[in-house]
Amino acid sequence: MNRLQVRKVSVTYRKKTGLKPVSLEATGGEIVGLIGADGAGKSSLMHAIAGAKSFDGEIKFDNHIYSSPKEAEKVKGSIGLMPQGLGLILYEQLSVNEHLDFFADIRGIRQDSAFKTYRERLLHMAGLSDFTERQAGKLSGGMMQKLALICTLLHRPKLLLLDEPTTGVDPLSRMELWDILNDIIAKEKTLCIVSTAYMAEATKMDRVFLFEDGEIIDKGKAGELIEKVRPFSYEAAPEPFEKSITIHGYTYSLKPLKLKPKEPTLDAVFFINFIKKYGPIPEISIVHKDRDEDVPATIMEAKGLTKRFGEFVANDHIDMELNRGEILGLLGANGAGKTTFIKMLLGLLPIDDGELFLLGERIKSSDDRQILKAKIGYVSQHFALYKGMSVRENLRYFANMHHIESERISGLIREYANTLGFYRYLDVLPTDLPMGINQRFSVAAAIMHEPVVLFLDEPTSGVDVVARAVFWEMLQRLKDEWNIAILITTHYMSEAEFCDRVVLLRDGKKITDDTVKNLYQIHPDAHNFEDIFLDYYNSN
Amino acid sequence: MRIGVIKAYFKKELLDIYRSKLILMVYIMPSMLLILFGYGIKTEVTHTRTLIIDNDQSKASYDLVSTFEHSKYFNSEVKNLSENRALDLIKQDKKDLIIIIPEEFEKHLLKGLKTSVGVYIDGSFPSRAKTTENYVNGIIYDTIMKRSVSKAESKALITINARNLFNQSLRDEDMIVPGVISLVLLIAPAVLSALLIVKEKENGTIFNFYSSSVKKSEFLAAKLLPVLLLHGINIFILFLWAIYLFELPFRGSFLLYTFSSLIYIIISLSVGLLVSIITSSQIVAYVLTLIITIIPGFLYSGMLMPISSMEEESVIVAHIYPVMYYTHILYDVFLVGDGLSASKNVLYLIILVGYAAILLTVGSLLLKKRIA
Ligand SMILES: Nc1ncnc2c1ncn2[C@@H]1O[C@H](COP(=O)(O)OP(=O)(O)OP(=O)(O)O)[C@@H](O)[C@H]1O
Numbered sequence: 001m002n003r004l005q006v007r008k009v010s011v012t013y014r015k016k017t018g019l020k021p022v023s024l025e026a027t028g029g030e031i032v033g034l035i036g037a038d039g040a041g042k043s044s045l046m047h048a049i050a051g052a053k054s055f056d057g058e059i060k061f062d063n064h065i066y067s068s069p070k071e072a073e074k075v076k077g078s079i080g081l082m083p084q085g086l087g088l089i090l091y092e093q094l095s096v097n098e099h100l101d102f103f104a105d106i107r108g109i110r111q112d113s114a115f116k117t118y119r120e121r122l123l124h125m126a127g128l129s130d131f132t133e134r135q136a137g138k139l140s141g142g143m144m145q146k147l148a149l150i151c152t153l154l155h156r157p158k159l160l161l162l163d164e165p166t167t168g169v170d171p172l173s174r175m176e177l178w179d180i181l182n183d184i185i186a187k188e189k190t191l192c193i194v195s196t197a198y199m200a201e202a203t204k205m206d207r208v209f210l211f212e213d214g215e216i217i218d219k220g221k222a223g224e225l226i227e228k229v230r231p232f233s234y235e236a237a238p239e240p241f242e243k244s245i246t247i248h249g250y251t252y253s254l255k256p257l258k259l260k261p262k263e264p265t266l267d268a269v270f271f272i273n274f275i276k277k278y279g280p281i282p283e284i285s286i287v288h289k290d291r292d293e294d295v296p297a298t299i300m301e302a303k304g305l306t307k308r309f310g311e312f313v314a315n316d317h318i319d320m321e322l323n324r325g326e327i328l329g330l331l332g333a334n335g336a337g338k339t340t341f342i343k344m345l346l347g348l349l350p351i352d353d354g355e356l357f358l359l360g361e362r363i364k365s366s367d368d369r370q371i372l373k374a375k376i377g378y379v380s381q382h383f384a385l386y387k388g389m390s391v392r393e394n395l396r397y398f399a400n401m402h403h404i405e406s407e408r409i410s411g412l413i414r415e416y417a418n419t420l421g422f423y424r425y426l427d428v429l430p431t432d433l434p435m436g437i438n439q440r441f442s443v444a445a446a447i448m449h450e451p452v453v454l455f456l457d458e459p460t461s462g463v464d465v466v467a468r469a470v471f472w473e474m475l476q477r478l479k480d481e482w483n484i485a486i487l488i489t490t491h492y493m494s495e496a497e498f499c500d501r502v503v504l505l506r507d508g509k510k511i512t513d514d515t516v517k518n519l520y521q522i523h524p525d526a527h528n529f530e531d532i533f534l535d536y537y538n539s540n
Numbered sequence: 541m542r543i544g545v546i547k548a549y550f551k552k553e554l555l556d557i558y559r560s561k562l563i564l565m566v567y568i569m570p571s572m573l574l575i576l577f578g579y580g581i582k583t584e585v586t587h588t589r590t591l592i593i594d595n596d597q598s599k600a601s602y603d604l605v606s607t608f609e610h611s612k613y614f615n616s617e618v619k620n621l622s623e624n625r626a627l628d629l630i631k632q633d634k635k636d637l638i639i640i641i642p643e644e645f646e647k648h649l650l651k652g653l654k655t656s657v658g659v660y661i662d663g664s665f666p667s668r669a670k671t672t673e674n675y676v677n678g679i680i681y682d683t684i685m686k687r688s689v690s691k692a693e694s695k696a697l698i699t700i701n702a703r704n705l706f707n708q709s710l711r712d713e714d715m716i717v718p719g720v721i722s723l724v725l726l727i728a729p730a731v732l733s734a735l736l737i738v739k740e741k742e743n744g745t746i747f748n749f750y751s752s753s754v755k756k757s758e759f760l761a762a763k764l765l766p767v768l769l770l771h772g773i774n775i776f777i778l779f780l781w782a783i784y785l786f787e788l789p790f791r792g793s794f795l796l797y798t799f800s801s802l803i804y805i806i807i808s809l810s811v812g813l814l815v816s817i818i819t820s821s822q823i824v825a826y827v828l829t830l831i832i833t834i835i836p837g838f839l840y841s842g843m844l845m846p847i848s849s850m851e852e853e854s855v856i857v858a859h860i861y862p863v864m865y866y867t868h869i870l871y872d873v874f875l876v877g878d879g880l881s882a883s884k885n886v887l888y889l890i891i892l893v894g895y896a897a898i899l900l901t902v903g904s905l906l907l908k909k910r911i912a
Pocket residue numbers: 134137138139140141142143168170309312314332333334335336337338339340341381
């Protein structure tokens with residue numbers, strides 16, 4: 001029996017504590033979920049169990065006891081760790097096939113026919129069968145993530161440690177991924193420890209551990225956790241109450257309110273915990289900016305934009321419009337062409353066909369873009385931050401790049417850090433920060449020069465529930481106060497509902513373009529946006 | 541160590557180096573540096589320190605002397621010394637060129653008799669000596685031509701007795717090409733090995749090592765062998781440049797050259813390994829490696845200053861860095877050829893092996909298979 005016992009394990013980094021002593025037990029065949037805010041200690045625990053980080057305390061797995069990475073060597077052969085980050089463990093220059101060969105070899109797997117069958121199955125599940133010769137650097141974000149996952153599964157580990165494996169993975173593939181996991185667990189009695197930012201996934205797990213500030217503050221079945229917050233969940237109040245959070249159609253409050261109770265989801269756990277600790281979400285304010293009235297109503301117009309990579313058509317004659325003061329959601333499965341489209345808008349990829357207008361100007365050359373640079377903000381799917389520089393230095397760098405007057409920079413950085421809540425991380429390196437924090441300051445870097453349009457490529461992937469809510473709140477503010485236009489991609493279908501309009505891509509083609517309200521009317525059976533998405537994807 | 545694991549990593553490394561175009565750096569940077577520095581010296585034959593001994597003191601000899609004095613290629617001085625005293629000046633590195641105009645130089649010319657001018661050139665740097673010789677020939681023939689009719693005629697009249705002088709005991713450290721080779725082979729492998737490891741740290745792929753049962757020794761072998769292999773080829777490329785482009789002699793054993801160079805590359809890549817342990821971003825690793833290799837490389841490869849003319853402290857410091865030992869062996873194989881029959885060479889080779897062993901061991905011990 002693959003039995004894991006974690007006894008009083010704690011993890012410290014040079015300056016701070018990553019994990020206070022925690023203990024837990026789990027057995028093969030189980031899916032154990034780790035949930036909690038960004039930086040709560042989930043990754044630290046996984047790294048300790050995987051023997052990738054030194055720790056205090058003791059871990060026992062498979063009848064081996066270890067208390068250091070060195071002692072963990074003997075179990076590493078039967079552990080699979082997929083660390084957090086988009087395709088983190090992949091080598092950009094290696095193709096899909098070369099990855100599988102590499103991982104098979106370093107894991108000492110005999111490449112017999114049984115293995116080949118398994119390998120084919122994994123490839124198929126990841127939707128990569130047709131892309132085996134493509135280099136990892138040329139895969140879409142979600143495809144990379146799926147490749148990383150199958151590389152981790154390749155040696156059939158007895159203990160699987162998956163750190164936010166579904167980050168950046170589309171709804172369809174997420175379902176397939178869970179099917180695969182369940183399948184493997186049933187067949188091989190694997191013990192699977194998964195952290196996730198999708199609370200809907202947590203409900204599929206046997207048990208979840210709720211982390212906060214390096215401690216496990218609660219555990220049980222997802223239903224049990226939800227049960228505990230039931231008394232605090234209400235239908236959204238029209239007016240804000242003191243010490244409550246009203247968000248996404250709910251009002252959460254510790255004090256009883258005279259409101260209609262509403263069936264909570266796991267999200268509620270996070271909001272309630274947040275209130276307990278910090279009180280209501282602090283009012284988000286956006287640095288003031290005068291509205292530019294001379295901005296044209298149509299910020300971006302694409303006519304038949306096309307991108308080919310060799311024979312492969314990544315964007316196939318896409319028409320799209322983005323208007324001032326509008327949040328446009330760009331949705332689609334992994335590899336549908338969202339990032340490619342945004343990159344063409346930004347001039348990061350040359351346009352093969354079609355016409356592009358930005359702020360009323362036809363864009364033909366990079367000179368045409370030069371003038372517009374000051375008006376565009378962009379956050380890439382891989383957060384292009386400089387890893388060797390602290391958050392403050394990064395922001396300073398971006399501010400300089402956008403020619404912000406140097407005497408204003410320090411003040412601006414302080415203001416954004418305060419409003420977006422990363423003030424205490426200003427002097428930390430991005431690599432030492434949870435994704436959610438990096439995301440916030442990436443956005444700060446993108447809006448410091450006060451653009452009129454913002455392109456956001458999966459800014460909320462891997463970000464915790466509360467931070468995501470705050471983030472959307474911030475986008476709304478930007479839209480309301482700056483009248484900015486936002487094009488955003490996401491794999492959280494619930495976030496589609498916050499968009500004014502949604503464009504759906506499939507295999508490089510636009511398949512729908514409508515307001516959220518209209519889409520619900522067209523799909524009367526849909527309970528949520530995920531159903532609508534699946535409707536489009538499952539129909540031929 | 542499992543061969544399969546090393547092979548997998550090794551293959552991945554080579555693919556990565558090739559596809560990420562790092563291969564260009566591996567093969568262009570060393571040759572470029574060598575040619576750059578080498579040519580910097582080769583074409584710089586202006587201000588050759590020249591001593592002219594005029595034993596004739598005639599109109600014709602004055603003409604010749606003044607042409608030398610007016611040429612920017614020569615800093616000439618006319619003195620009456622004995623030939624032997626003059627040659628000592630070359631040995632003491634005070635003069636680069638000595639021209640001896642024989643007695644009755646003019647007379648012979650007028651009578652159409654043959655005469656011969658003696659030319660001694662410091663031959664420590666052959667291509668430079670060659671260039672100097674050509675200049676000297678040109679000037680002498682030109683001057684004579686003005687008096688007689690044709691070039692053929694003047695050629696028939698004068699023989700120039702040019703001889704290269706080479707004094708190993710004084711000028712061996714002064715040689716540029718071996719110096720550059722030792723500089724380049726210190727920098728390039730260190731940079732490559734540092735990058736190969738830090739790249740994985742920066743990208744996060746290092747987790748594949750941390751969380752699998754790949755052993756430290758396997759990982760190290762897989763990271764360092766490609767560097768040794770790729771730069772091992774540079775040993776031969778640099779050799780070819782030295783011999784064919786810079787026309788260095790090669791008097792020693794090729795085996796000694798290859799072996800000591802391989803050891804030296806191991807020292808260099810161990811330096812890169814040490815850098816990779818304390819850094820986690822590629823750019824920092826790159827700059828740090830350059831700093832800690834270029835400075836001692838420049839100072840102690842004898843390129844700036846021969847070790848023999850250093851201050852006492854510098855001499856001691858020079859003995860701390862491995863550069864000096866390798867450079868010495870290079871001078872030997874190119875210029876002297878004593879090889880292992882000279883006990884100094886044997887000692888230096890042993891010291892190099894010791895360095896390689898120590899640095900590699902320290903590096904492997906300090907490399908940790910876990911997140912810092
Ligand atoms: N440089 C490239 N060379 C070849 N193919 C590429 C290149 N860049 C992207 N592609 C391919 O284009 C397709 C679309 O990729 P894109 O990154 O736009 O997808 P996406 O919709 O952003 O997906 P995700 O949700 O996973 O981020 C993918 O099949 C991808 O492999």
